[in-house]
Every structure is written in structure tokens, then in C-alpha cells.
Amino acid sequence: MLRKRPAPETVGLRLRLMAGAAVLAMGATALPALAQDTAPAQPEPDGLIQGAAYIEADAVTREGDIVSAVGTLDHRALGRFSGSTLRARQFNYDLGLGIASADGQVELTDDEGNTVFASYLETDSDLRAGVAVDFATRFATGASLMAATAVRRSENVNQLNYAIFTPCPICDAEGNPKEPSLSIQAETVVQDEGLRAILYRNAVFRVGGVPVFYLPYFAHPDPTVERASGFLVPIPSYDEGRGVSLEVPYLQVASPSEDWLISPQVNTRVAPFLNLQWRRRFETGTVVVRAGGTYERNFGDFDLDGDGRAESNVDFGDRTARSYLLAHGSFDPAGPWRAGFTAERTSDKTLFDRYDVRSPYQDNGLYYGDERRLISQLYLEHQTPRSYVSVAAFTIQSLRVAQFDPVTPALNVFETDGSLPVVAPLIEARWEPEGPIFGGRLRLKGSAVSLYRDDYVGGPVLRPEIIPTGSTLGLPGVDSRRVSGQVEWRSTLISPMGIRWEPFVDLRADIYSVGDLPPMMGLEEEAITRGRATAGVDVSYPLIRQMGPGADLILEPMAQLSISSDPDLDPRVPIEDSQAVELDESSLFRIDRFPGYDLYEGGARFTAGARATLRWDNGRQASLFVGRSIRDAQENAYLAPLPDDPARLYDPSGLGSDTSDWVVQGSFSPSDRIRGWGHATIDSAGEIRRAEATVDGRWGRRNLASVSYIIDRSNPLEGPNNRNYEFVQLTGQQFVYGNWGVAVTGIADLERDLITRSEVGLLFDDDCYRFELGWRRDNTRVRPTGPSEGVYVRLNLATFGGTGY
Template sequence: MSRGRRPVSVKRGLLASVAVIVVAMAAQAHAQAPAKPGPDGLAPGQLYMEADLVIRDDKNKITTARGEAEVRYEGRTLRADELVYDETKGVVTAKGNVQIINEDGSVEYADELTLDDQMKAGVATGFAARMAPSIKLAAATAVKRSDRINELNRAIYTPCEICAKDGSPKTPTWSIKADKVVQDRDRQLVYYRNAVIRVFGAPVLYLPLFWHPDPQAVRKSGFLTPNIGISNRRGLSYEQPYLQVLSPSSDITLSPQINTKVNPFFNGRYRKRFYSGAVDARFGYTYDNDFDGKGNGFGDATSRSYVLASGQFAIDDKWDWGFTAERTSDKLLFDKYEVGDVYSARGPYLADDRRLISQLYATRQDQRSYFSAAAFSIQGLRPDDNDRTFPIVGPLIEARWEPESNIMGGRLRLLGSAVALTRDQSPTGAPPLHLPGLDSRRVTGEADWRATFTAPVGIRVSPFLNVRGDAYSIDDLNGVKGTSKTLSRGLLVAGADITWPFVRRFSESTAILEPIVQVAASPSAKQVVVGTNATTGAPIYLNEDSVAFEFDETNLFRANKFPGYDLYEDGLRVNAGGRASVFWDDGRRASLLIGRSFRNESNDVFSTQSGLRQKSSDWIVAADAQPIKGLSFFARTRLDSDDFTVQRAEAGANLSMKRANGYFRYLRDRANANGTKVENLDLGGDLYLTEHWGVTAYGNRDLVQDAWVIRDMGITYRDDCTRVDIIYRREDTVVGRLGPTESLAIRLTLATLGGPLYAN
């Protein structure tokens, strides 16, 4: 037997020569070729031991390490006050402040621990563990049957903090206490026997058998957080999602919704990833009759369903293709059963609010070119929508190409576009006249050139030239089936943008004053006429792609202000304005833009409410500011060119601070695209009165009707492992047959137990 003592200050230098022990594991591998060392410098099968004192009993093959003892093997590190390694039995015994640090970063603690020589199996007393994400386990005793299965007796589990900020013990927000807990990493499950769920230390639920996914599992089948609510329409409602993992690349979530006033509603979601893309499909189904805002049924029972699906796939590094499929059997289905996240972007083409779009598309893109081909159709869910008046669009082709080198000192871009629209019924007439709908086809070729030159005094001149050719074929003019026309036109615009920015530096800020002038000229454009107004005899122009056009600061300096192809701005015009900006060194900022457009003659292609029809346009004013960190404002308005009355105004603010966040939006339009007045207010936010407790509110008010559309008020509790939301909602608007309604919803999110806030 030999003894060795080394000073702590030099022990790591000495260990390289005297304390690296290649034990039985190395003997088993001595005949094999040398393996590449791992991150810890040890080859597979090697064991590294160090301590203040190492005692070696050669006769009995026992090695004892005392004082800051440490063993590293196969990526694991074992630390203790004393380690005893018996080579004959292949057992490591650790005593006092025992720690095992695993490869994944999790740490296990014990008062005393006995392990096999590979540190994969063993028995511990006074056991505890800390795993990602913030999981804590503690037990009187623990049996580590392998590196995949742990058994804990008289154990407690919690993802919550158990220590206060000052280091004192703290009762976790919630925990699970059980006679036995088994962590099976192969099955990715944690099992409990005689489990008691405690909230703030008080027992609230006893379960003889309970299990949930292993918090370290990437995905695992199991129940997700339920949705509980009560409303006038459906009564008491309970929806319980269940996630079933089908394969490493696919899963399905089934969410039956049980209601006391109406029949159950079944929601589902299927997701699958492929080597080149992914599919995401949501669906729902019920068999029931229709019902009003108070849950009173009427009419015949029938199948009612919806689908919201999308997919996108890469063909190669340049080509992609994808689809969306969005349809419902009932315009009010999403409102009746409170199906959320309906009107979101699932593909490149977007429909308006309360409208669904199904599309098929393919795109190709590289640094110099872009090409897309698509087809889509729209289903309207607004009360006055008639799907027969919406066109089927297809094909819709867009292409762009830029040569690598400059042309005449500027950038040249070649563009192409083609579209075909087929409409079953004309939207004209009140009540509808059920006339055949207008069908149109268009092919466009375009060349766009632009350059920028800067004079020594700072004046910047950007000349531009755009040449375009269109060809149209139109059927069923004026709602008369069989009437058709074809036409072609050439369009040209030439001009220049002229700016002269003045910059002034102050002690803590920079100010920029920038006058902007754009001059553009076009020959008289050949507009596409598809009919005449029966009352005034004025021509009706084809306008499929600029219906929602608004004149504001985003298009003030566009040579052709129409966003689409059908309508075209012509004549001689000057767009003039000025922008003033101030940027502070600490991040604050403010800017103001004022401008308007002038033309040599009025243009009746613009609508009367656009503010652009006369020789002098309405005034455009836009401002934004960030006076302090986390708070920003914006405002934009269009003022009448003669008396400065407000034609359209929009304003808003955003707040994002440690304990508060919120926003508000105000919109006022004297006459929108449909000629009706719009004025509404939209606001919402959260305010945390303490570290954990807060209130939340949301409201949307129609100021024309002088009524709230929706009001939400709620109370929120949150901490490191729990979030509870209790939300009261009142909807005052009448959508179809659904009248005003009130509802109360409860959302509970628990860390590691399927909640969306923390779930893997």
C-alpha cells in the first residue's frame, strides 16, 4: 500500500503524472486502436481521479481519495469529500457533499452515493437534482438503475424557485409530492405513485397514479393545458387538447370542446416535417343545428366544419412551392366556437380580415432574379359577402430580373406580370341583380431604370424612367354575357427625385432638414373602361388591384401612386415636401413630414375621396417620435387642400416597460373606399401592480356607432413557473345572427406540464 500527499496549490500539475489512473476499463480496451480524446482530454474507457490525498491499496485494488476529490469518466464528473473506488467490485462510493455533473449540464446531489465503475447505476441517500429547464427533484432515497432510469422514494418535483432572493427557503408556487417517482428517459416520461399536487404548499389534488412528459424530452405525447370558459352562446365550455407524437417528424393534437348549451365541437391539428418542408393543418367538426348569441338552436342539424392548412417545400436552393387551404362551412363558425388565430398569414398572398384564402404557388429567387406563379380563391365571412362575386385568380405570374452591371450609371430592372380573373357574378346592384361577373386577363412587360448622382454641395438627384406595355382581354362587360373586348396600351413615365439634406450636429443630438421634390411626366394614359355609370354617365374604369388605395406618406413620392396595374397616373405632376428629423445620442428620436402633390390638370381616375383628384392634392402630414426608451408615438393625417379639415387621421402609441406594456390606435376616415365614414379606437395592455400580480385590458370602440365592439378585462398572476389568466369579455356587436355576448375564460399555464409558455 502506498500513500501520497500533494499541496492543493500544485495538485493539478502533479496529477498529470501521478494521478491519472487507467483502471479496468482501460485494460478492456488496451488491445484496441487508440481512440480520439473527448472534450475533457480522456479517451473512451479512461478514468481521471484527483484529490488532496490519494491512498492506493495495491493488494486489495482499492483507491481512496479525500479532500476535494473528483473523478471524471465518459463525460461525467463526480465530486465528493471522500471517494472510494474498488476495482475488484467495480464500485465507487462517495460521501459528503456529493455532486454528479452530467454531459447535458444537469446536476445531481446526495449525502452518500454508491455507483458502478461507469457512474451509470447506483443508490443515493439525501438525493436532489437540478435539470433544465429549472427542474428540481428531491427524495429521501434514490435508485439510479441506469443512466436512463431513476427511481425516487418520498420525493417532490417542482419547476418553481425554492429559494428567495436572499437565499432563504421558499415554498414553491406548485409542486408534486409522491411516494415514488420514476424518471424514464427512454420513454421520456415521469411517473408518480400516490401523487399530491400542492399549490403554495396546500394540497389541492390527490392522484393514485399520474405521469407527464419528461421535462428534458423534446416532444412527448400527453395532455396539454385545458381551456375553460363560460359564455352566453355555449354555456360552460371545457376544451382538453391531447398531443400524440406520431413519429420524430409528425404529431397530431386532438382538442374536443365540451359545451353545456350546444353540441361538442372537435378541433384538431396535424403537423409533419419532411426533408424539404413542412405541412401544418388545423381542422374542426361538429354536427349541430344553428344557434344565436344566447345558445338557442334553430334550423336543421347538419355537419359543420373548417380547415386551415398550409405547406411549404424547397425544390432546390432557388425553387420553393407551397399551398394554403382555408375553408369553412359556416360564416360564423369561428365566432360561435371561439376558434383563434384564424385570419393569419399562411402563405405569400393575404386576404382581408374575416376572409379566407386558398392558394397554390411556386417561387424562384436568386440574387438577380425573381419568379412566382400562383392561383388562389377567396371565401368571404362578412355578413354581406357573396362568394360568387369574388374572382378566382389564376394564373398570377410575376417576374423580375436585374443585369449585374449598371446601365448608363444606374440600375435597370426588367419586370413581367400576367393574371387571369374569373368571376361568376357581378357585385353591382343593391339588391344584387345576379348579372354575369366581369372576367379579365392581363399581360404586362416593364422596364424600370433609376440612377443617383450627388453634387459637391450635397444636392442628390435621382433620375428615373419607366416604360410599360399592357395587353387586356375582357369578357362579360356591363354584366352582359358574351360581350368582350381586347386592347393594348403603352405607358411611360420619366422624372427625377431631388433632395438636399442639411445636417447639423449639436452637443447630444443630430438634426436633419431635408426638402424633397419629385418631378414626373407621362403622356395621356389609355385607361381601361368596362362600363358607364347609369346615373351620371361617367366611365367606369377596370380596377381589380387598387380598390383599397389610400393617399399617405408611403406613396406621396411615387410617380404612379396606384399600387396595382389596372389604373395609371398620367400627366405632368410635382410631388413636394420636407422632412425634419432629430436623433439623440441616447436613442430618442423625432421626425415630421409635410407634403402634397400638384398636377397640370385634374384627373378623374382618382376617386373623389382619395384627395388626389384636383390639381392640388390634400396635404399629407406624418410624424413619429420616441421621447423615452420603451415609449413611441406616431400620427399621420390628410388635410383638405382648401380648408384644412381632417379627411383621414390615424394615430397610435406603443409602450413597453418592465411592468407595463400596451398600445392604442385611433382611425378616422370621412369616407373610405366604400364611401362610408369610419372612426374607431383600439387599445389594450398589461400592467403589473406587483412583481407577480397584474391586470390586463383590451377594447375596440366604434365611434361612429358610439358603441364598444369588444371589451376584455382580466387579472393575471405570473411567476417563474406559473401563469394564470382570468379574462372577462363582452362583445356588443351583432355579427349575423349572433347578438351581444359575455364570456369568462380561465387560462392556466404550468411550466413543464404542457403549457405553451414553457413547453418543449
């Protein structure tokens, strides 16, 4: 198939060229696929039948198998062959051999989107550059490679002479040429398509056109490679205890589905630390294993002579093996079953802090550990459109500080692992029948769990009534087993006025078996049964009003009335999964506002709230919610002993009184550059119990800032052990001149009047790389080396990757 683009000169020329194109289209050599008495071949994605060619030109001629096309100064000739597109002032194409030669503003684009530019070009049968003068190629990733000459040495090897490679844009927003901010200039560059690598000889690295580094030999993966074996960007860091550190990661790609990351950290003051990572993707799942270790003494700020002052950065104890393991895997074969695991352990409570192990606390399994807690688990899931079952078992290792040492963080007392339960098993299930039942949705739920604890723990696990007075040394940990069943029914009705009514019924029964209660109670093991029935209705009435062109106001008052049987909150039942209550807009209207199963609500309750939302100018909006709950009587079972004063009780939930805390929650986004969110719970006296808020802003093209505030005033104990906290966090960047700017980050502990973490640095950021150089200080109370400060360097390069500290 040969076609042409009509030229504007004369009608006669257009007719002659169209006639010539018709003759060529009927030639068997031009279109061998059409010369056979068989079913026509299917067209390629570009619409051409295999073996066909498409040409647009101002003049097209043919001699044998050679088709010649000539363009003009304003309109280059165009040809499409085998998925590639060729543009040039003039070119010749051999229909039999499938090779081409082109001259004048040559541009060749292959089927993968990579483009080659040249003043003169010869291609092989695969329509790849064989010989090129004034060669330049642009990869689909945006990277560019240019050379005085280019020669295709073999099927997989291209050699470029006097070449420059850059992953950065070489034109500005208006299309004008500019100096790339990062480039590599070399005497010889070899692009090995088999290795998918680019190799340099006598390479000079340039930043903004200025030479800054020289290597006689250098290599990196082709920009189209997602991953390849080789060294990654080194990670420098500094710590008072370790000294200057340099981590040099090496990635070894074993196969398309498997790789290793070997990352030794070399330190000036302590022994090296080796980090390893293995990743493997299977047909139905993935496994990732991280591990690391060293052989060294503990180090930090220790009070060795007992004078109440810590000696800075000293080695302490004997040399021993110190290591960590962070592994997870998930498998999802075809069908309703899924399975997975996590394995997380470390030999030292502060190992991650002392060696700056990156991102050790991740959410990878069915259940997640809190911050500074590691979880090892096995789980199995079965899910269908109407049912769900999960079976799991897990243990937890805590890295949290239970008591801060007044002299030095190196002597902090940590939470013991024996104080946390071993969960084996934990079973959860739910099922919904198809179709409505009595005009509503019916859901059946079941749960079972066994908890085993080695060490004795008082409140809030044990209720105040059974916490023993006096010494608890040597008391065993309380073990418990529970089986629960629940039936939920809910329907939805909408009145002619638009009022939404949702009646509901909830029935629940629990069976507990509790062992190892405090011996002074005279109980060995107790079986406890309890049940609760609840009925009620949710009512809401959304209202909307136009406030002007493109603006409207939505008011949604809502209420809930629920009546339950009296709660049977037996004090012998440990409180394991209902310790932390987060009252917000969504949880305020739940039947049970406590998470888990240990605590639930009974009696008569009335909950009311209202949400107002103002929307204007295509997506800008602001909303506010205020709500509260009232019960028929206060519930003393929700009170818990103060951690530092067990004789005193307080209400950590905000639900123990006959009136709950006020819930206030709002958000706003007055423009596409500013947004904010806030939430607070306020007690009956008007005092804030908990609150948090965040505001994000952007201005200019890349300037941004974010401010977050969080406060907890739920613990009424006065003094330094009240467990309350108040923090402000700020992060932002401001560009001052072109791509140069400053970046700041800070976290302030307002409770202790201390800046816990801070950074300030100079940054350069463009489309090619980001570089930061600055000063940081860490005053956190967990870090065993005490306050740490020093220079930080961050570098992220297009194509080559990046580093943190």
C-alpha cells in the same frame, strides 16, 4: 491525465502532489489511449482524450484502478470523466470500470447540462446516479426534482421516494431558498428515460405550498421533451349560444416528424364540436391540416315572429353537418424552386365565431386573404440572385358582412363568394442583368393574370361611366385578362456637396381582354392596349448637426420630379388590384402610388417632403416626416362611386386632386420603456382622411400598457351607412401586490359610441405560471348570438403548457 488544484497550505505539499500526479499520468491503466503506439486520439469537447480523467483536489491517492480525491470544507474535490463533472467533499473513481462514489455536498453535471445534488451518491458506468441520498436534480430547463432517496432500477428507470417536482425557481434573486409557487409532491416518482416521462403515485398538487388537488396516479413528459403524447391543458369558455364549454386537447405524437391534435369541445346547450390537427414534416417541406365539425342546428338571436325583436339564443333550421378546413403546406427542395398550397373553407359564415375556433385567419401561403376572408391557392416559385418567377392560382371565400341587420347580427347579409374573382393563373416575373447598364440598375418585369367572377359587381370594380342604371339583377360578373411588361432603370449620383441624385426611367405596356361587360354597352369582349413612359429624378440632401454631448439632429429634405405620358385609363378596365391606396412616407415617392396594375399615374408631378430625426442618450430618438405631391391637373378617373350612393363620387385615394393629401408620419422612443408611432393623411381642407397611432409603455418590472387609435373619414356619405370608423384599443396590466395584479383590455367603437369588446380580470404571474380570472363582454356586430358575456379563465404553466379562454 491527473491534475490537482494547488492548496494554500505548504509548498512541500504542492510538490508531493504534483509528483504523484505525474506518476499517475504515466500509468497505462489511467490513460489507456496513450499507451498505444498509434496516432493520438482526438480530444473531446472538454479537452480530454477519450478514457482520460481530470482531477483537482487537496489530496489525490491511487490504489490500483481506484483514484481517491479529498477536498476541504472550502474547496470540494473536482473530477471530470467522460464529459461529466463531479464535485464532492471526497470521491472515489474506478478508472477501469468508470464508476464513482461520492460523499458530502455531491454535485454531478452531465454533458447535457442536467445537474444532480446529493449528500451521498453512487454512479454507474455511464456516470449516472445509481443510488443517492438526499437527492435533487436540476434540469437544463430550470425545473427541479428532489427526493429523500433515489435508486436507478434499470438502464432507463430511476425511482425516487418521497419526492417533489417543480418547474418553478426554488431560490429568489439573491440565491435564498423559497417556496415554489407550483409543485407536485408524491410518495413515489419514477423517471422513465426510455419513455421520457415522469410518473407519480399519490400525487398532491401544491400552489404556494398549499395542497389544492390530489391524484392517485399522474404522469407528464420529462422537462427535456419538446413534445409527447398526452392530454394538454383543458380550455374552458362560455358563450350565450353554446353555454358552458370545455375543450380537452389530446396530442398524439406519431413520430419525430408527425403528430395529431384531437380537441373535442363539449357544450352544455349544443352538440359537441370536434377539432382536429395533423402536422407532418417531410425532408423538404411541411404540411399542416386543421379541420373541425359538428352536426347541429344554427343558433343565435333570430326574430322568429317578425315583431322586430330577436329571441335570444334559439336554434334555427334543420340539423346538418357543419365543418371547416384550414390546411397549408410548403416545400423547398434544394435548388431555385419552391412550391406550396393553402386550402381554407367553412360551411357556415359564422362557424368560427359561434364555436370560438382559434386563429382561423392566418397568413400561410404566397398570397394572403384579408381579415375574415379564406383563401385556397396553389403556387410555384423560382428564385435566383438576379431573377424571380411565380405562378399561382387561388379562390377566396368571404366571411365579411355586407349589410348589418338592424334587429340582430344573426340576420346579417354576408358578402357573396361569387362577387370575388377566381384568379387562375397569376404570373409575376422580374430579371436584372449583372452589372450596371448605362451607369445604373436595369430591371425587367412582367405580369399576367386571368380573373373570373360569377356575380355582377358595380363600383369600385366598374368605373362610374359604365355602371348601369336601374336593376342589375341577373347581370354576369365581369371577366378580365391582362399581360403587362415593364422596364425600370435607375442610377445614383452624389455631388461633392453631398446631394443625392437618382435619375430614373420607367416604361410600361398593358394588354387587357375584358368580357361580360354590362349588356347595355353593346360590347361582348374588348381588347384594350395602353402604355406609359415616365422619366424623372429623386433628390435628397441629408444634413446632420451636433446638438450637444450624445445628441444630434438629422434633417433630410427630399423631392421628386417626374413627367409621364398622358395616362390612358380606359373606363372599361376593371379596378381589381388598385382599390386600396395607403399613402405613407415610402409610397409617396413611388412612380406608381397605386398598388397593382389597374390604375397608374401620368402627367407631370412634383413631390416634396422632409424628415427630421433627433437622437440622444444612446438610442433614444424622435422623428417626423411631412410630405405632399402636386400634379399638373386633377385626375377624375381616380374617383369612385359611394358604396351606398352610386350616383355620388368621391376620392378614396387622396390622389385625384391636383394636390395630394398631406402625409404626416412620426415615431418616438424617449426611453427604453416608452415608444410610439403615428401616421395620418390630411386633405387640402385640413380634415383627417385616415390616421392611426400607437403608444406602448412599461413601468416597474412587469407593468405595461398599450393604447391604439385608428380613424377613417374617407367616405363622405352622411348617416349610419357612411362606412367610416373610429376605434380606440387599450390593453394593460398593473401589479398591485407582489405577483398579484389586474389586467384590462377594451376596444371602443367611437363611431357608434359602443364598447365592442372588454375584459377585466385578476391575475397572478411569476416565473412559473400565469393565471387570470375575469369577466369579458363581446358586442361585435358579426357574432350571431349577439352580445356575449361571462367569466374567462386563462392559465399558462411552465413545462405543462397553457390555455386561452
